[in-house]
Amino acid sequence: MAWRGRAGARRAANGSVMEGAARAGLTARGVIYLLVGVLALRIAFGDGGRQADRGGALAELAGRPFGALLLWALGAGLAGMALWRLSEAVFGAVGKDGRSARKRLMALARSVFYAFVAWSVPAFAVGRDTGGGSSDRQSRDVTARALEAPAGQWLVGAAGLVIVGVGCWIGVQAARRTYHKKLKLGELSPRARRLLDVSGVGGGVARGLVFAAAGVFAVRAAIAYEPDRAKGMDDTLRSLAGTPLGPWLLVCVAAGLVLFGVFSFALARWRRV
Secondary structure, three states: OHHHHHHHHHHHHHHHHHHHHHHHHHHHHHHHHHHHHHHHHHHHOOOOOOOOOHHHHHHHHHOOOOHHHHHHHHHHHHHHHHHHHHHHHHHOOOOOOOOOHHHHHHHHHHHHHHHHHHHHHHHHHOOOOOOOOOHHHHHHHHHHHHHHOOOHHHHHHHHHHHHHHHHHHHHHHHHOOHHHHHEOHHHOOHHHHHHHHHHHHHHHHHHHHHHHHHHHHHHHHHHHOOHHHOOOHHHHHHHHOOOOOOHHHHHHHHHHHHHHHHHHHHHHHHEOO
């Protein structure tokens, strides 16, 4: 019986560690989206001096008092996100289908992505501009290498269509408020629930639109066989100002990204882990 008690204590401790890692990761993600949204708002109103992407967000933090400390804290939070997603891939996530192969594969993909992002933050802090560099340059470079591969146009075009599909899926899921399934709804006051729904729907739709637009640019780059037509987050956001709606579309999307940052903070507080 003693070994059962010790095993239960270890499971509880591991659960507490993973919960802390998840909430730290969601908070770190919120910081990045909040900063990207603010930078995009600046671009919409004529201040385009800093890029509205992860690199711009890191540079914004680095320029603040105790900037290096903030960057290391952000990297630690993102590492927590990677560990949490890895635990979901290995042990399953919350929800009735949390142990399905599809959910596990999605969790593994997210873990790899956040591990790369987490590694890029301290690299940026110590002066190695790897993951914190321009998303536009990275997108063009990756597209150029992919186009040179056998059947490169088809690969880039297919990847672009997948990104478009992911963007549409993100937007639709947000509009349907499917995130309610993962929340501690009983702990939410009416005001907190309204805030969460406004930020969840508005932020998710804006995020999905950015993904879908980036996918469209990738498809165009494949069709034209021109890697320069591929766009990262910064160029994608700036392109919204060139639509018939002018900068106001960019304002709406940028505000939505700010809302998604707020939504991530809310998830860090009320998500079931």
